[in-house]
Amino acid sequence: MSIIQTIRDRAAVIMIVIIAVSLIAFILQDAFSGRGGMGSQSTTIGKVNGREVDYVEFQKMVEAQEAQYAQSGMPVNESTRQTIRENVWNQFIGEELLTAETKELGMQVSPKELNDMFFGDNPPQDLRQQFTNPETGQFDGEALKAAIRNLKSQKNTPQAKQFAEQYIPAIGKSRLQEKYFSLVSSASYVPKWMIDKMASDNSAIANISFVNVPYATVSDSTVKVSDDDINKYVSAHKEQYKQEKTRSIVYVAFDAAPSGKDTAETLAQIQQLKEEFTTTPETEQFLNRVGTESPFFDGYVLKSKLQVVNADTIRSLAPGQVYGPYLDGGNFVYAKMLSSRSIPDSVKCRHILISTQTGLPDSTAKTRIDSIAGAIKSGADFKALAEKYSDDPGSKSNGGEYEFSSLNFASLAKEFAETVFYGAAGDKKVVKTQFGYHYIEVMSQKNFETAYKIAYLAKPILASNETETTASNAATQFAGDARSLSSFKDNVKKQALQEFVAADIKENDFAIPGVGSSRELVQKVFGADKGDVLEPVNVGDKYVVAAVTEVNAEGTMSAAKARPLVEIFVRNEKKAEEIRKKLGNAATLEAIAGASGTQVLRADSVSFASTFVQGAGSEPKLVGMAFNKANLNKVSPLINGTSGVFAVKTESIGAKGNDAMNPQQMKESAQMQMKQFGGRSALEGLRKSATIKDNRSKFF
Incomplete structure (x- = not known):
């Protein structure tokens, strides 16, 4: 019931809020929790631009947040620990990146500014709520000063240390981050020419005639897509097909439920x-x-x-x-x-x-x-x-x-x-x-x-010992008989078991989809090679026997990994080549339609602001060609679209009335959007340019 307890509880809240707000671009990573061995002599859990993150320092922050969760009445289980460890890791990354950036920019929070944050007109919300006089509705700065003096008088108590070592620094860091975000957002500017161009583009319409030769006119069976074809496509689009270090498994489960x-x-x-x-x-x-x-x-x-x-x-x-x-x-x-x-x-x-x-x-x-x-x-x-x-x-x-x-x-x-x-x-x-x-x-x-x-x-x-033993023995027998991936699959068929697949398991994961929470199994998967069959692992009310089917290194996807994602694009490129050969030198829409067995189509009021074309669907390249003045009253070159090969002739380009928003409103809206995303984009940029080494899987 004391302010000491209140500040301790609210310190937990503000730390969580600061992390969530300032690191929103970072928290969409895969969660992890749990702890493994410390066999390595190094205690470096990771590095951020060369700055080492020490295990002891990291774990101290994790345990502090666990204590705060417990004090708030929240359960501290493996799922909670996973969230806490991920938050702390992101906090280290975010603080290091923002500290370096604000230092280079010469930004700081002075003692006078920090004092004004506590006792000025706009104190932290949690303190404002606690020290608002219920009779007057006014914030009582003197009461807050008295409470802080009382904390300082306690010197080395846990509450006083927490206030001095966690709460005050967190407030300072929060203000520094606010200043940085404000600086970035204030740089947002939308020039008049851009607004004029946006208004012109949004109101542009065109009337066109076109021919669509669908890719479906070429049978899939006639087009072969090799691994070399896949690798060539991926190499040309590397940024889209990056991957983390992952592994995939097949597994069977032996029921140990009651x-x-x-x-x-x-x-x-x-x-x-x-x-x-x-x-x-x-x-x-x-x-x-x-x-x-x-x-x-x-x-x-x-x-x-x-x-x-x-x-x-x-x-x-x-x-x-x-x-x-x-x-x-x-x-x-x-x-x-x-x-x-x-x-x-x-x-x-x-x-x-x-x-x-x-x-x-x-x-x-x-x-x-x-x-x-x-x-x-x-x-x-x-x-x-x-x-x-x-x-x-x-x-x-x-x-x-x-x-x-x-x-x-x-x-x-x-x-x-x-x-x-x-x-x-x-x-x-x-x-x-x-x-x-x-x-x-x-x-x-x-x-x-x-x-x-x-x-x-x-x-x-x-489950009784008898039930547990029966399931354990069955799993052990299966694993003993299946020492390779091929024998694993053979035994699945012989015993009429159901085989499950778990793909893209990450090194820091603590749970496997379909299996459940098991850091032990994840570690064993990453300690094995492709084709290895693992010893049984008890997960919840079942014993799991897994075999590693795929090992993917960090970097660009392999042909096997990328094939499900890109094969359709590569196949369509090959089909487009066949269609072009079939069309030969046809120069008019009528000739192209005759050579392909299709017909000339027409679409009126095609909008530059939309990718949709009546009779074709969503076709961005077709829309782009429609507004190319070089194609006005002329047949365009052939276009490889989303669903087929196109040729278009633009008959007219005009404009429709655009009363939805005046230029000033458009400018304000665009500038507001830039400001809203400015801070997040800056953090994403810092993250992409940073050198981050993650060794957490060796410790947890």
Whole structure:
């Protein structure tokens, strides 16, 4: 409830926001998480333009963000770690690139500017919200200064270090990035001639006659596309066919999910516990003793917020009554109604805290809070006493006031929460919590609703050792019999197994599509050669045996890799050659139509602003030729289009009225668009020109 906790929580938020906003061009990379060995003597996890990223430094930032996630009540699992590691990696890249660029430009954030950011007219949003006076609606800079002084006085505490080492630098970096983006955006300019050209192009229309000889008139079977043809095409379009280091696999999976027998045994186990669960008066102790997948919550949940399986049935239970067993996900569950009561969804309260966490003796703290309670009872001003004596800097500046929703209940000290939610408006009392002694006044309570205290006995349906062993043995036997890719496929057929494909696995991936999250399997795939069959890997409720089918190095795609993407273009080029030979020297549209067995088509009001031509579809090259004045009343050279070979004769070029947007509006719109994309384009440019070495896969 203190400002220390608030700043710590909000530091996590602002760090995440800064990364997301300033590195938007970078976060569209493949995610990764997990950790592997550190066999290499080097601790360099990567390099950005020669600047080494040390593993220890990197991991320290990862762990700090993991702690922030946990403090915010967010689960820290493999998926979360994957996101965090990716964010931290992108942060290193972005900070290094932007730091170097802003340094070269001579940009900086002065101490005076940083001070103005905190205490000026436009402080960070999170601090503005925390230190806005609820009575005046004005930001209270003096209260913020007091809170920061309090943090500084704590010197080496984790909260003070986090504020000094993370929050303040993050604010400075954010401002420096804002300045850089502003500089780039301010350079955006659209000249008048460009607007005039855009307006002219958008209003241009043409009437044309044309002939379309579709590629489909040449049979695919007559056109052979060799690997040399593919490589030649890819070489001419290298930028479009770059690839990361990837590998592809085929795999089979042996099911280790709980069997029917396993499910029946779990059901029998939980049924044996029902009677004691129903009759015991010590429900929490019982659940702690026998174990449950749904931890006991010693509080009430509002009817509108009780979102569980069979909620309507559970709400209708009488106190002490048990419902179940029923299935909830992978668990068999019994629900026991303990009690119900009416509680508010939101409360407003105020308090004064005398902390015992600073070393103050318990008896002294109790004496002080009793004196404060007596003074208030005698008419002393609550707000003045809070500002003078409360040890909670998060509320002392506004008279000790807080507003909570029922969702905050679990995050508050139990005794404090019960006082403000279970008591009545107007209650005033001394309460002891783990933080010390509070004098609490319940100011108001709103939106009362029936709430329920419910206990859940949940037992997961797990695979037995027998089920696990059967699946493991089957996978091991298969892998032993399939020591090459060809024998792998033979055994798949012999055993009538289903073969799956997972393509384009990246070195830093932590999950494989169709398989699930398994860093172990990814590492084994990248430790193998093409054609290798891997030993079984346990992934979730199955054992996976994989064979490496494709190894792709970083760089330009091979013919085999590029063929599915470019074969149609190469084939159409070859078909175009055949069509041109067939047309020979035909010089008129009628002659071309006669030689190809097609007909002369006509399209009116073809728009320069659109690639669509009636009777042809989307054909950008045809539209371009239509507006080439060299083709006015003349037959154009043959054009290799998207769907066939074309010849066009432009009959007229004119303009239509364009009242949709005046030139000034067009200029403002174009300039705004340039500004919006300016920062991102600059970051993309810095990224493309940077030398980045990524060694993360060796560490995680």
